[in-house]
Amino acid sequence: MLEPDDREALRSTLWPYQIRLYTDSKEWHTETFMGRIIGISGSLRRASFNSMLLRAASQLAPDGTTIEIASIRGIPLYDGDVESAEGIPAPVQELKTRITEADGLLIVTPEYNNSIPGVLKNAIDWLSRPPEDIPRVFGARPVAVIGATPGAGGTSLAVKWQIKCD
Ligand SMILES: Cc1cc2nc3c(=O)[nH]c(=O)nc-3n(C[C@H](O)[C@H](O)[C@H](O)COP(=O)(O)O)c2cc1C
Numbered sequence: 001m002l003e004p005d006d007r008e009a010l011r012s013t014l015w016p017y018q019i020r021l022y023t024d025s026k027e028w029h030t031e032t033f034m035g036r037i038i039g040i041s042g043s044l045r046r047a048s049f050n051s052m053l054l055r056a057a058s059q060l061a062p063d064g065t066t067i068e069i070a071s072i073r074g075i076p077l078y079d080g081d082v083e084s085a086e087g088i089p090a091p092v093q094e095l096k097t098r099i100t101e102a103d104g105l106l107i108v109t110p111e112y113n114n115s116i117p118g119v120l121k122n123a124i125d126w127l128s129r130p131p132e133d134i135p136r137v138f139g140a141r142p143v144a145v146i147g148a149t150p151g152a153g154g155t156s157l158a159v160k161w162q163i164k165c166d
Contacts, residue, residue, distance in 0.1 A: 034064040035065060035102075037065065038068055038098050038099050038102040038105055039054045039057065040070050040072055040106070041071070041109070042107060042109025042110060042120035042147075050108045057106065057108070067106060068102070072120060075091050075126055078129075083129060088126070092126040095123070095127065096133065104142040105138075106143075106144050109146075111153065111157050111158035
């Protein structure tokens with residue numbers, strides 16, 4: 001449970017969301033974002049700091065913004081043969097639908113070996129299938145990546161991954 005002072009400090013750090021948008025003119029600009037956000041944690045660990053951070057963000061959402069927590073748990077390893085034979089697995093389809101119905105996506109992830117965890121990358125790989133759906137799932141939808149780590153690097157390399165996939 002957060003103390004009132006900690007809660008206020010976290011609120012002023014996280015809110016309002018300042019999201020960097022990449023515009024057609026190839027320039028970054030910052031906008032305040034309000035709306036309905038789907039949040040996923042990149043860690044499956046029961047006591048995950050990142051899942052805690054996601055829950056804190058959800059609890060501290062300001063008026064006009066909701067963060068609904070979704071999960072990548074249960075998403076199988078990507079296998080092109082499974083996709084060809086059976087299509088998109090139900091947990092992936094469900095997550096895709098929740099993302100497409102939201103105004104934004106918040107990914108809260110640890111850094112593993114200077115990148116994002118394999119389970120998260122695997123989920124994103126599935127979410128990018130079939131490729132015709134990519135604009136519907138990720139296009140024109142702000143995606144923010146934040147993270148928590150006991151290490152000194154502050155998940156900076158995991159968060160940088162977001163920029164690489166633009
Ligand atoms: C396989 C593995 C690789 C890791 N690599 C990094 C890393 O590159 N940078 C870092 O800051 N922490 C790294 N860590 C430590 C994680 O940040 C730490 O375990 C963190 O608590 C995991 O997030 P979680 O608490 O949300 O599960 C690594 C941990 C594991 C298990």
